[in-house]
Amino acid sequence: MLSPPFLPSSYRSLPPVTQTASPSTAETIAQFDQYVIGNYRRYPVCLVRGEGSLIWDAEGTRYLDFFPGWGCNLVGHCPPRVVEAVREQIGLLIHVPNTWYTEAQGQFAQMLSERSFGGKAFFCNSGAEANEAAIKLARAHGHAAGRTKIVTMEGGFHGRTYAALTATAQPKYHHGFEPMVPGFQYIRHNDLAAADAAVDEGTAAVLVEPIQGEGGVRLPGPGYLEGLRKLCDERGALLILDEVQTGLGRTGTWFAYQNFAIEPDILTCAKALAGGVAAGVMMATNEVAETLKPGMHASTFGGNPIACRAGIATIETIEEDGLLERGKAIGERFRGHFERFREEMPTLVRDIRIMGVMIGMELSEDASAVVAGCLEKRLLINATHGTVIRLLPALNITDAQIDEGCAILGDVLRGLPS
């Protein structure tokens, strides 16, 4: 219970906020029903504590988490180095605006630059915000030459703010929010001929996820990203890679593009960027970054010292624990399990798409019953694009945990009504 003297004097006339020490899941759900806007479909579970790939609810039930933090907890729940870094930073400086320099932001920007294409960073707080920045930068860069069009891929996902939402070429997300932002063109994903027809002298940029995440863990076809890069170079357009989901080590390299023979002009990353602390970044080549002058773009909390210290600790964790290599091995262990499922249930398991710890299994039917079945057995997974089981496990998940969860997943798949 909050009470004076902890409240400022101006609040002391208000009734105190009362709360039991540990509310039950049912009590929390009732509170949400009354006070939280219902824009999310939530499972009836209140999570209170996590460690690595394990998480516990308010009643003390343990869950194995194959989808920690919707991809944000790439180094597991409460990674010790990140926890320590945040604890230390919060006692020194919580926030200062970008009118000042801070050591943490400079260090984090250098670490990201050295692990990618040597450009510069603009920090923000989420994936959508990073993509907004990228779209604005691409337009500002091409503006004088009349280049304003942004080409994006069907099935892609770039966020919920207006430009990011417009870039998301999926009508179901636009419905009811029209009119969308002008100047976007959608083309078939993985189709170089479609890109060839769309990218012209009025194109500012092509925006693409190296691996479509929400769109069903869709890997790029052979030569696709290289073909887009070539097309952009030939036509004078920028290539923006949305690595919000694939970024910072998920695919066995720091960024997914490093698995291919290309470099972007602009890259966005969020989710795993700061070990689960809210953070986003847009990185741009030095030449493109020059376009943004003081006053053209900003984010109040972007690059705050807590997020940057958490990001530095995340990179240190991945490096010191050899987690990029481990990520590839984890992906292959899942592949082994999934291939056995496919042999056993060839009609049900349509496709397996894995790169590091970005893992998809396409079924011949709706996958939501599998998510519900796994939840009953205390395994947290995700389904996307209707029929695709998507797993974004942590880089420090153990082999025993992978095997335990895959045994549950196998049981649930076998139990589906045929």
Ligand SMILES: Cc1ncc(COP(=O)(O)O)c(C=O)c1O
């Ligand atoms: C590829 C991609 N881009 C952008 C976003 C939006 O990120 P945020 O929810 O942090 O705004 C997401 C979120 O799932 C994503 O997967």
